Amino acid sequence: MNRIYLIGFMGCGKSAVGRRLSFLLKMPYYDMDKEIVRQMGMTIPEIFERFGEEYFRNLETEFLQNLQQDHCIISTGGGVTMRKVNQRLMRQTGLVLFLDAPFKEIWRRIHKDPNRPIVRRSTREEIESLHKSRYRDYKRTAHITIRTEHRTLRQITQYAA
Ligand code: S3P
Numbered sequence: 617m618n619r620i621y622l623i624g625f626m627g628c629g630k631s632a633v634g635r636r637l638s639f640l641l642k643m644p645y646y647d648m649d650k651e652i653v654r655q656m657g658m659t660i661p662e663i664f665e666r667f668g669e670e671y672f673r674n675l676e677t678e679f680l681q682n683l684q685q686d687h688c689i690i691s692t693g694g695g696v697t698m699r700k701v702n703q704r705l706m707r708q709t710g711l712v713l714f715l716d717a718p719f720k721e722i723w724r725r726i727h728k729d730p731n732r733p734i735v736r737r738s739t740r741e742e743i744e745s746l747h748k749s750r751y752r753d754y755k756r757t758a759h760i761t762i763r764t765e766h767r768t769l770r771q772i773t774q775y776a777a
Pocket of ligand 1: 624625626627630649693695732733734
């Protein structure tokens with residue numbers, strides 16, 4: 617299939633890059649989190665609170681398994697590579713781009729965001745260690761890694777396109 621998946625930690629710029637890529641390449645755009653929120657009629661913190669994280673992870677996998685659209689851009693949630701089944705599915709159905717941003721920048725962008733339940737319930741040290749522990753899975757899943765430091769949105773999308 618002809619999809620482009622954007623993966624990476626929270627706050628690395630997947631949505632911004634995805635939207636721009638979609639515009640440049642004239643391909644439909646899906647934001648996984650937004651699709652889940654729409655489908656459930658609840659915010660992500662509400663889903664976590666009411667049904668728990670595992671349930672949210674199941675929704676992510678279901679989204680990937682059920683998506684019919686072939687030619688499209690998908691920005692994923694930062695935890696999507698936690699499951700091997702998701703890693704495999706993405707690699708088999710498209711090109712996977714990892715947006716690799718430095719933790720300092722990530723933290724600056726996410727630490728006040730009330731819409732990210734994992735950030736809300738954790739300390740900076742915990743988030744930094746989560747970032748470290750997920751890094752290998754991002755690298756392993758991606759076909760291409762794009763380092764975002766010192767690059768503008770335009771440079772990142774041009775590189776990806
Ligand atoms: C999560 C990242 C979020 C969202 C949820 C869980 C994670 O997506 O899916 O809050 O586990 O890293 P973004 O990466 O778009 O913030």
